[in-house]
Amino acid sequence: NAGVTQTPKFQVLKTGQSMTLQCAQDMNHEYMSWYRQDPGMGLRLIHYSVGAGITDQGEVPNGYNVSRSTTEDFPLRLLSAAPSQTSVYFCASSYSVRGDSTDTQYFGPGTRLTVL
Amino acid sequence: DAKTTQPPSMDCAEGRAANLPCNHSTISGNEYVYWYRQIHSQGPQYIIHGLKNNETNEMASLIITEDRKSSTLILPHATLRDTAVYYCIVRPRSGTASKLTFGTGTRLQVTL
Numbered sequence: 001n002a003g004v005t006q007t008p009k010f011q012v013l014k015t016g017q018s019m020t021l022q023c024a025q026d027m028n029h030e031y032m033s034w035y036r037q038d039p040g041m042g043l044r045l046i047h048y049s050v051g052a053g054i055t056d057q058g059e060v061p062n063g064y065n066v067s068r069s070t071t072e073d074f075p076l077r078l079l080s081a082a083p084s085q086t087s088v089y090f091c092a093s094s095y096s097v098r099g100d101s102t103d104t105q106y107f108g109p110g111t112r113l114t115v116l
Numbered sequence: 117d118a119k120t121t122q123p124p125s126m127d128c129a130e131g132r133a134a135n136l137p138c139n140h141s142t143i144s145g146n147e148y149v150y151w152y153r154q155i156h157s158q159g160p161q162y163i164i165h166g167l168k169n170n171e172t173n174e175m176a177s178l179i180i181t182e183d184r185k186s187s188t189l190i191l192p193h194a195t196l197r198d199t200a201v202y203y204c205i206v207r208p209r210s211g212t213a214s215k216l217t218f219g220t221g222t223r224l225q226v227t228l
Contacts, residue, residue, distance in 0.1 A: 004159075035218075040220075041220060042203065042218035042219050042220050042221060043160065043216075043218040044218070045216075045217075088157075090159050090160070092159070092160075092216075104150075104162040104165070105152075105160075105162065105216060106162070107159030107160045107161070108159050109158060109159055110157070110158070110159055
């Protein structure tokens with residue numbers, strides 16, 4: 001298994017541009033999520049999905065859209081990039097949405113985004 | 117979810133045990149204690165979790181106090197590769213989506 005993969009690894013955008021960060025997992029996980037991590041801080045949840053066709057907002061959803069058309073993919077779209085969105089973005093997935101004791105999350109390697 | 121408190125940084129000599137404390141005094145009966153770590157520039161990595169009994173796996177041991185208000189993650193023989201930020205997270209056992217709430221963690225520096 002490749003696990004959780006993210007593309008691109010690095011991206012530079014100009015203010016106002018839009019782009020999509022890709023996330024895919026090959027573990028047949030129900031739950032997928034996006035986090036952002038700013039320098040010196042912990043991860044903050046942006047959006048999450050408990051299965052294909054179902055998404056919900058996390059702690060910091062403004063400026064981002066998500067969709068979940070398949071179990072494997074969970075892209076994150078920046079509608080109109082702003083310098084405040086400069087961050088490292090991590091995608092994660094886990095098998096269970098029930099939050100039971102076997103529910104460990106697997107994280108991708110991250111996408112480093114700079115908005116000028 | 118219960119809030120956790122961790123020291124911002126710790127040092128440990130290579131080969132010695134690293135003991136990372138976490139305070140979660142408002143934990144409720146249905147909440148687990150999870151530990152993840154993040155090695156520089158990488159995605160977080162799951163280490164271990166527990167409810168009330170002590171747990172051990174190939175990476176670490178987790179000691180939870182009897183009143184469950186605090187816990188300690190133990191890396192028995194720390195190596196330079198264990199240098200990372202360690203996050204203690206408390207989350208419900210069931211009934212909710214698998215959200216993790218990360219604090220700022222403890223930055224462990226393992227030295228020669």
